[in-house]
């Protein structure tokens with residue numbers, strides 16, 4: 001018998017259309033449990049999710065990625081949203097304190113693309129410095145700033161290649177990995193890779209006089225962590241990689257540093273993205289449009305994690321698994337380790353670099369072009385570690 005609509009249990013979902021496999025995970029069958037719940041899915045570009053759309057559609061569930069800012073501005077006139085899921089690792093686009101105060105449940109996808117990003121960083125390093133594949137009595141030193149899911153995963157890959165690792169994370173206890181100061185990591189490494197969230201100074205008073213107590217406040221703020229002073233302390237030969245958040249590096253200081261030192265720099269994230277000025281882009285060794293986490297596995301894991309969180313909130317058992325949606329993956333890290341030449345064939349990062357540079361127009365990469373590259377990105381596969 002056709003289930004009659006039941007307003008009490010039916011769900012209206014507004015979702016960023018850039019979330020992988022939305023319809024496979026969020027539909028009448030996968031969210032009904034025994035309730036006969038019916039789902040109305042409204043897919044839009046993440047940047048188009050605004051207060052007016054919410055007023056027009058009155059969703060119970062909001063599924064987003066990093067380009068949708070969820071805060072009082074978006075929700076102050078809405079009382080229908082009860083669950084927000086971000087299919088991302090980073091949460092700097094979400095005011096979690098505000099959601100908690102409104103008793104709106106929030107879930108993100110911590111760790112979903114940790115292998116994807118770590119493999120992206122390795123691909124960048126080995127594209128620019130292929131000699132690092134060779135086992136050596138003087139192996140390269142990789143400085144990792146931020147030793148959470150991605151930083152610690154990258155350290156595993158680096159160690160399996162025989163590299164030295166200098167790790168710095170002031171919010172974790174000292175360990176074999178968390179073994180250096182910030183100064184040591186940036187001064188003594190051949191490569192420095194950033195894997196921190198975007199945070200601001202706790203209890204800082206903004207120009208507007210408001211004090212920052214947000215969930216993105218920290219005693220160890222990361223905005224402009226890499227500033228002129230840090231760059232001046234870094235040897236000119238050190239390769240710098242940012243696949244965390246753009247504002248972790250002061251873009252103006254970086255541009256001046258590269259002009260002065262000729263430093264090799266890889267950026268997957270940009271302080272002023274989605275717009276990128278040619279004056280910076282032209283100085284980068286590798287530039288990609290925020291796709292370090294864009295593998296099929298990484299994005300599907302993100303969708304799976306927020307789906308599971310919604311099922312828990314609805315007190316139903318998950319009825320969909322990403323493993324049903326993944327084609328066979330024969331890419332094994334053990335084989336890649338043995339045949340390093342396969343690395344660049346597996347993922348040619350320079351193709352993504354060239355695709356980004358090809359969008360340059362009138363001295364910049366326009367926001368629409370940056371977003372389109374990400375929307376149309378052919379998702380890579382992850383090596384099986």
Ligand SMILES: NC(=O)c1ccc[n+]([C@@H]2O[C@H](COP(=O)([O-])OP(=O)(O)OC[C@H]3O[C@@H](n4cnc5c(N)ncnc54)[C@H](O)[C@@H]3O)[C@@H](O)[C@H]2O)c1
Pocket residue numbers: 089090091110111113114117145146147148149150151168169170171172195196197198199218220221222225243244245268269290291292293294
């Ligand atoms: N480019 C991409 O596609 C992509 C993909 C996924 C994640 N990211 C970004 O990478 C960030 C890190 O991801 P993760 O999964 O490792 O997060 P995580 O939360 O697991 O780890 C972050 C680590 O940074 C540490 N940290 C915080 N402030 C620090 C500071 N001032 N100095 C040094 N360490 C500091 C924390 O203690 C934590 O251990 C995310 O917050 C997100 O912004 C980017």
Ligand SMILES: O=C(O)[C@H](O)[C@H](O)COP(=O)(O)O
Pocket residue numbers: 018065066067087088089090091113290293
């Ligand atoms: O934080 C993350 O998971 C990644 O940076 C992710 O790429 C952000 O989400 P997106 O901008 O791809 O929607």
